[in-house]
Amino acid sequence: MVVLEACEAEQLVSVLDRWDDWLLHAQPDTLEDMVEFLGPECLGRTAAEGIVEVLDFYSAQLNRRLRSMQVNG
Numbered sequence: 679m680v681v682l683e684a685c686e687a688e689q690l691v692s693v694l695d696r697w698d699d700w701l702l703h704a705q706p707d708t709l710e711d712m713v714e715f716l717g718p719e720c721l722g723r724t725a726a727e728g729i730v731e732v733l734d735f736y737s738a739q740l741n742r743r744l745r746s747m748q749v750n751g
Contacts (some may be wrong), residue, residue, distance in 0.1 A: 687744050696712035701730050 682690065701709075713722035713730075 684744070684747065687740065691737060691740045691744055694740065696734055698730070698733040698737050702720065 680736040709726060711718060712726045716722040716729075
């Protein structure tokens with residue numbers, strides 16, 4: 679387990695949110711480059727989509743936990 683100070687968690691959430699938002703709004707060429715980098719097309723596409731989903735999930739999860747800590751803290 680990794681323990682972060684509240685300010686570190688806020689910074690991590692900010693980075694994840696920005697990266698997630700950028701990927702969701704990236705040009706098709708950017709996503710195709712990512713697919714190419716991650717492997718053969720069918721595996722690369724699955725990996726690229728998975729990365730976007732994981733970023734979205736953990737960004738939201740960390741945001742909820744951080745807000746909960748601030749309210750209950």
